Amino acid sequence: MPIKQLTVFLENKTGRLAEVARILKRESINLQGFSTTEARDYGILRIVVSDAEKAREVLKKSGFTTHMADVICVGVEDKPGELLQVLDTLTEQKINVDYIYVIAGTRVVLSVFDIENAERILFEKGFNVCQ
Amino acid sequence: MTLKFWNEKIELIKREELELIQIDKLKKTLINVYENVPFYKKRLDDCGVNPYKFSNPDEMENIPFTTKDDLRLNYPFKLFASPLDKIIRIHSSSGTTGNPTVVGYTKSDIRMWGDSIARQLFSLGLRSGDTVQNSYGYGLFTGGLGLHYGIEVLGAITIPVSGGNTERQIKIMRDFNTTAVCCTPSYALHIAEVGKEIGVDFGKLPLKVGVFGAEPWTDHIRKEIEDRLKINAYDIYGLSEVMGPGVACECSCKNGLHIAEDYFIPEIIDPKTHKRASKGKIGELVFTTINKEGMPVIRYKTNDLTSISYEVCSCGRTHARMAKPVGRLDDMLIIRGVNVFPSQIEEVLMEIKEIEPHYLIIIDKRKYLDCMEVWIEVSEDIFSEKMNALEAFESSIEHKLYSAIGINISVKLKEPKTIKRSEGKAKRVVDMRKGEKP
Structure with a gap:
């Protein structure tokens, strides 16, 4: 969601x-x-x-x-390479990020064209997709 | 039988008959000013027009124009043709730029004024039993009292609420079952906006007619007002020097404003040559009053640009119709040598349906060059979370303005309510070259 x-x-x-x-x-x-x-x-x-x-x-x-x-929100840990994992996953699927920023609790908010699809992919790859 | 006209004989009169009446009344008016106003006596003598022998309407063209400056120079009463004990009312402009212009009315003038407006309101379907809320400002300005007397002559209920206090206006509208409202078109939009904020469903009110004037407005603004207030909106025209509101008004056909030709003779002149323009051409509107006693004006230059049609209207009325004025010559802006009327900008903006009907034109000089920008307010219809969508919207308007007007006008997006709402005549242009501030 x-x-x-x-x-x-x-x-x-x-x-x-x-x-x-x-x-x-x-x-x-x-x-x-x-x-x-x-x-x-x-x-x-x-x-x-x-x-x-x-x-x-x-x-x-x-x-x-x-x-x-609507935007996607993914929880990441506060350590090197965390953002890259998320971005690599999206790049592999040729999903372009329109904009991205960080919010409290080391969560990344990002906007893409097909939110449902991107969210499903991130979820299936085991990312902590926030609701 | 229900009446279709306030005064059928005059409103449907054949042009030949009307012209006979006009020439007779014009002659009487010329004699009146010749005998009672030294200013006009000198002018008529100088141009060789003898009012006692006046019989050919074309001879009128020899008489020089009267201008606002003539009124100022003859401040306050020197152009009155009636002695002061026959004058029963005085109106005046605010006089922000020099001496104000002052006008005086006799009993018969006030009767004529009321009759003219009653005739016009009747043509819009208003009758006794209607409730007309008059939200024009009362006072020296001719709008308030002009409409007031017209509504009373019609026999409808007059609510002399005057301008301002918009929430009270709406409460009165609801509680008194107002069926018609009179004010400036910009105030009508403000009433609609405030009404929406406090949850008024205008479709459920008995309000059906709006009579709007005192500033130029486009058909796009008409549509906005009609959609928002759920009424038919009509244009009424006038100027205090000639009488006040009611010199001309639309009928229910909304196809030009019928000029009360039994009271006024209109002419259209070429603004450059000052010669009469050919039929149907746009030019400056000039009026001669032929029924006024207190302060007649002869060939008064109104500064308004419009055209006149003498074709019989589909309502059957024969009185000439002036097109909705394009603007006032005074309002014409010269930007890097290009003439621009605020109404042209309004025309472009209001064709874009997401734009709210509030805008402001700013003129300034940068590096010795005139520049023009237009402020519009960002509504939810325009706004999204994408910056590039907003920027694309801005440049699409700039492009449209450029193709319509031929100069670069930059568009500035502003937060809602940044542009001041007007309870009277709207101020659409801020000229920073003259030290004005938005």
């Missing part, structure tokens, strides 16, 4: 990311991890939280544009 990732549109100006963090704190939603990508005047923030539906609702109420998507 893929996990839910929430993406938030942020203008490139002071305090916008802090505002997201403040809202999550206020609602007691735990931020497990995030990544940002920036363009010239804006950025997008991808987050994994304890309650994605609730986070989406409260952020929307505060005027943020959000998007919910």
